[in-house]
Amino acid sequence: MAWVPCRRAARQHGANRFCFIGEVKTLSSAADWNRADWPKLWLYNLHYFDDLVAEGADSRSQWHRDLIRRWLGENPPGKGNGWEPYPSSLRLVNWIKWIGMGNPVVDGMVQSMAIQTRFLRRRLEHHLLGNHLWANLKALVFAGTFFEGPEADRWRTQGLHLLRRELAEQVLSDGGHFERSPMYHAIVLEDLLDLIQLDRVYPGVLPPPDPTAWHEAAERMLDWLQVMTHPDGDIGLFNDAAIGIAANLDDLARYAETLGVPWKPRELGEVTRLEPSGYARLQTSRAVAIVDIGPVGPDYLPGHAHADTLSLELSVDGRRVLVNGGTSTYAPGPQRLKERGTAMHNAVMVDGADSSEVWSSFRVARRARVSGVVADVAEGNVTLLARHDGFQRLPGRVTHERQLSLTDDGLVVVDRLIGRYAEASAYFRFAPALASEAGDEVSGAFHDIKGLVRWATDAGVRCELGQWHPRFGAAELCHVLVASVLRGERRIEFFW
Numbered sequence: 001m002a003w004v005p006c007r008r009a010a011r012q013h014g015a016n017r018f019c020f021i022g023e024v025k026t027l028s029s030a031a032d033w034n035r036a037d038w039p040k041l042w043l044y045n046l047h048y049f050d051d052l053v054a055e056g057a058d059s060r061s062q063w064h065r066d067l068i069r070r071w072l073g074e075n076p077p078g079k080g081n082g083w084e085p086y087p088s089s090l091r092l093v094n095w096i097k098w099i100g101m102g103n104p105v106v107d108g109m110v111q112s113m114a115i116q117t118r119f120l121r122r123r124l125e126h127h128l129l130g131n132h133l134w135a136n137l138k139a140l141v142f143a144g145t146f147f148e149g150p151e152a153d154r155w156r157t158q159g160l161h162l163l164r165r166e167l168a169e170q171v172l173s174d175g176g177h178f179e180r181s182p183m184y185h186a187i188v189l190e191d192l193l194d195l196i197q198l199d200r201v202y203p204g205v206l207p208p209p210d211p212t213a214w215h216e217a218a219e220r221m222l223d224w225l226q227v228m229t230h231p232d233g234d235i236g237l238f239n240d241a242a243i244g245i246a247a248n249l250d251d252l253a254r255y256a257e258t259l260g261v262p263w264k265p266r267e268l269g270e271v272t273r274l275e276p277s278g279y280a281r282l283q284t285s286r287a288v289a290i291v292d293i294g295p296v297g298p299d300y301l302p303g304h305a306h307a308d309t310l311s312l313e314l315s316v317d318g319r320r321v322l323v324n325g326g327t328s329t330y331a332p333g334p335q336r337l338k339e340r341g342t343a344m345h346n347a348v349m350v351d352g353a354d355s356s357e358v359w360s361s362f363r364v365a366r367r368a369r370v371s372g373v374v375a376d377v378a379e380g381n382v383t384l385l386a387r388h389d390g391f392q393r394l395p396g397r398v399t400h401e402r403q404l405s406l407t408d409d410g411l412v413v414v415d416r417l418i419g420r421y422a423e424a425s426a427y428f429r430f431a432p433a434l435a436s437e438a439g440d441e442v443s444g445a446f447h448d449i450k451g452l453v454r455w456a457t458d459a460g461v462r463c464e465l466g467q468w469h470p471r472f473g474a475a476e477l478c479h480v481l482v483a484s485v486l487r488g489e490r491r492i493e494f495f496w
Contacts, residue, residue: 001201003100005053006190006247006255012051015063020045022328022473030074034081041330041472047071047087052098061103068095068106077115085123086132088116089139093194096146100201117143117155124162130301131177131184134170137163138191145202160210167217175220176277180297181304182228182235183327186246189221193252196259215261222256222263225249227272227281228290231318236290237326238279238311239297240304243470270382271375280375282382284408286496288315291404293386296356296367303362307354309370309388310402311345314411316496320431321453322346323478326469332361339469343427348415348485350398350424355390366393372401382406396420410495417488424485428455428492432468432476449479457492460484 012018016027020042027033033046049071051057052064075082082088095113099105120139125132137159144156170178170188177185192214199211228236229249235241247255256263272281278294291312296305306324314322325344329336340358342349349355357365368390376383384404391398398419405412415426434449448454466480483490 002102003053003097003197003201004258005057005097005101006193007251008050008054008247009244010051010054010056010060011045012054012060012063012067015066018046018051022471027070030070033071033074039329039331040081043081044084044087047075047082048090049094049098050090052094053101057098057101064098064103065106068109072106072108072112078119083116083119085120085125085136088120089135092116092120092139093142096142097194099146113143114147117147121155121158130170130179130298130303131188134163134166134188134191137166138195141195141206142198145198145205156205160207164210164213167213171217171221172276174274174277175217175222175224176274176279177221178298179239179301179304180277180279180294181239181241182225182237183241183246184304185221185228186225186235186248186252189218189225189252190247190255192218192221193255193259193261196261200259218256218261219263222249222253222261223266224274224277225252226265227268227274228279230290230313230315230320231288232315232320236313237324237470238290238292238308238313239306240327240330242327242472245472270377271384273373273375278370280373280384282375282384282404282406284380284382284406286317286408287406287411289313289404289406289411291384291386293370293373293384295369296364302364302367305356305358305364305367306340306345307342307356307358307368307390308345308347309355309368309390310386310400311347312404312413313346314494316452319433319452321434321449321494321496323429323431323468323470325429325467326471328469328472328474330361336361343425344429346428348400348402348417348424348426350391350400350417350421351394351396352423353391353394355388355400357393366390380407391417391419391421394419394421398424410493412491412493414489414491415485417485426483426485426490426492428481428483429466429468430479430481432478434479452496454495455481455492456495457483457490458486460486460490461492 124136140155140159144152177188196214199206234243280291280293282289289312292308296302342354356367368388370388373386387401396419398417398421401416403414461483464480466478468476468478
């Protein structure tokens with residue numbers, strides 16, 4: 001049985017030309033596999049070999065064969081980015097899929113795959129855990145199923161044993177991935193579907209209880225992803241998340257269907273809560289709001305967390321209106337810190353502090369905890385109330401409470417701050433297609449946003465130019481309302 005990949009956009013645009021994370025570069029020399037002046041994430045992508053199983057791969061088969069030869073000749077064992085556990089894991093899986101699609105093996109390829117697996121097995125990323133360790137274990141199972149013999153059996157047995165543990169921990173009871181990133185959720189979901197296909201391509205090799213557990217988890221994960229997907233078909237941008245890295249809901253659902261996973265989209269009610277992930281979806285016939293009402297991530301693994309507690313995203317008539325800032329880079333520096341900060345989300349800052357203490361590239365110190373969540377539906381009005389304690393660490397010991405009321409015609413957001421503070425602001429970031437007048441403080445009148453949305457509030461609001469980062473390496477200009485929270489409360493209404 002030939003391997004049938006999930007839909008993936010092509011990334012190789014020439015024999016040695018590639019586009020990753022929004023940047024196009026040419027692999028000119030052997031040194032380019034490990035260039036210090038190129039982004040680490042770009043180089044990781046180069047070593048993944050995702051294009052081998054991307055759309056139109058057959059038309060690029062000679063490029064792929066030549067690239068595999070180059071990798072074999074220019075990346076000696078144990079040297080450079082390509083031998084780090086995470087890119088090794090993704091490359092091994094992609095090479096096995098490529099062979100499974102009927103491509104003739106390149107000289108030395110299979111021998112190298114065995115060496116790569118032996119090297120990986122001694123370097124499983126137990127220190128990082130999460131999606132990194134998951135990818136390592138998936139690769140062990142793939143290699144242990146592809147190869148035959150006692151050593152391959154040991155790889156497969158070890159991978160399956162640890163995957164069972166990780167599946168129980170990483171996929172929560174509501175179907176969400178425990179790192180609370182819709183992007184990584186979709187990546188892990190595709191991994192599960194890949195494992196299901198592996199069982200079909202190599203029948204009788206994997207013990208039956210494992211594929212059964214993968215089927216069940218995949219269905220729950222598809223349910224979760226449906227809740228976290230906007231009407232435009234792409235994910236909400238909560239925590240580290242970007243469009244175009246992982247397959248979207250439609251592509252994953254089609255992939256699941258080809259594998260016999262019996263999932264169908266379900267009718268979502270006015271309120272859908274994902275517990276214990278900590279998200280809620282409010283919707284009417286015209287509008288959808290997705291709200292973060294949960295922890296930033298596992299207590300021991302908040303590396304992909306943003307300070308976005310109680311933030312929301314809003315779509316109206318199928319178009320995004322309010323958007324979180326997104327993720328454009330993992331590179332250490334001020335841009336990474338800015339994108340993780342509260343002001344890049346539709347949330348509230350108090351005395352210049354983020355709701356959780358994000359620092360470095362993948363670190364969080366004291367983090368917000370949510371409580372008091374109440375959702376209700378009455379006479380076409382969908383409401384949600386929640387509070388968090390992220391500002392209790394400040395001298396004034398502030399609690400932030402947010403109330404949302406969604407109807408067919410509008411959204412009302414009421415932010416209350418309980419405690420002492422000098423200044424606080426609520427941020428509302430509009431999708432780039434929606435423009436207003438940027439400049440000085442505006443009064444509490446109605447304001448048009450390209451005819452789709454109007455907003456109204458008291459004085460103390462200004463409109464600023466900002467940025468939206470829907471994809472890695474991308475920055476789009478947008479407008480941001482900054483509303484001062486005066487005397488402990490701010491109410492703002494959006495109409496359409």
